[in-house]
Amino acid sequence: MIYFENVSKTFGKNVKAVRNLSLHIERGEFVFVMGDSGSGKSTLIRLLLKEIEPTEGRIIVDGEELTGMKRRRVPYYRRKLGVVFQDFKLLKDRNVYENVAFAQRVVVTPSRQIQKDVPRILTRVGLSAKYKAFPGELSGGEQQRVAIARALVNQPDILLCDEPTGNLDANNAWEVMQLLEEINAGGTTVVVVTHSREIVERMGKRVIVMNRGDMVDDRQINGSEE
Numbered sequence: 001m002i003y004f005e006n007v008s009k010t011f012g013k014n015v016k017a018v019r020n021l022s023l024h025i026e027r028g029e030f031v032f033v034m035g036d037s038g039s040g041k042s043t044l045i046r047l048l049l050k051e052i053e054p055t056e057g058r059i060i061v062d063g064e065e066l067t068g069m070k071r072r073r074v075p076y077y078r079r080k081l082g083v084v085f086q087d088f089k090l091l092k093d094r095n096v097y098e099n100v101a102f103a104q105r106v107v108v109t110p111s112r113q114i115q116k117d118v119p120r121i122l123t124r125v126g127l128s129a130k131y132k133a134f135p136g137e138l139s140g141g142e143q144q145r146v147a148i149a150r151a152l153v154n155q156p157d158i159l160l161c162d163e164p165t166g167n168l169d170a171n172n173a174w175e176v177m178q179l180l181e182e183i184n185a186g187g188t189t190v191v192v193v194t195h196s197r198e199i200v201e202r203m204g205k206r207v208i209v210m211n212r213g214d215m216v217d218d219r220q221i222n223g224s225e226e
């Protein structure tokens with residue numbers, strides 16, 4: 001599903017954010033990416049989003065090579081991806097329903113479809129009762145679930161999460177992780193960047209460890225999830 005082949009990303013002359021990375025993530029996998037601040041985790045996400053280009057190497061997603069992709073193809077490619085960030089990035093002046101619907105309006109979804117999809121996805125993230133609430137009226141965990149609903153409403157194949165629990169307390173973080181696990185069980189490939197060793201150990205998934213641009217570990221953890 002996702003292949004990195006000898007990928008390097010250098011910023012300026014000598015900031016090697018990612019160094020000669022080769023990696024394969026299969027369809028349907030759940031993968032954590034761990035590492036200290038500045039180790040290259042967000043760079044991996046941005047490379048997948050095609051926000052930035054590799055300095056060397058190739059990235060192939062769902063059979064499509066990202067380098068050299070035609071410009072007009074990029075927005076269609078991006079529809080295969082859902083993205084969730086640490087700071088939620090919700091529209092503060094729109095309610096929950098509109099925040100999720102927004103992701104469909106930008107890709108010109110018929111309103112009948114929006115009226116069907118938004119309630120369905122809000123139910124899936126456990127927020128159907130709060131569809132009229134504004135982001136400022138929600139807890140951090142609820143806001144992140146809105147962001148996850150928005151990322152999923154167009155049914156992406158891959159969900160990319162960059163420190164999705166970085167602003168959440170332990171309970172909310174754990175709930176968000178369980179939701180991501182459910183989403184993965186539904187067939188979506190999930191990649192989660194996190195700082196939290198505790199979460200990674202509890203969840204028991206594959207973990208890729210980055211250190212100063214190098215992948216220094218790639219292994220399966222035995223979880224302690226009860």
Ligand code: ADP
Nearest residue numbers: 011015017035036037038039040041042043044
């Ligand atoms: P992480 O997400 O693991 O904290 P990043 O991938 O954001 O790390 O950054 C990896 C390295 O690349 C850091 O040294 C960072 O300062 C550098 N970097 C990231 N983005 C840029 C950029 N746009 N311009 C210059 N340097 C950058």
Ligand code: MG
Nearest residue numbers: 041042043162
């Ligand atoms: Mg980062």
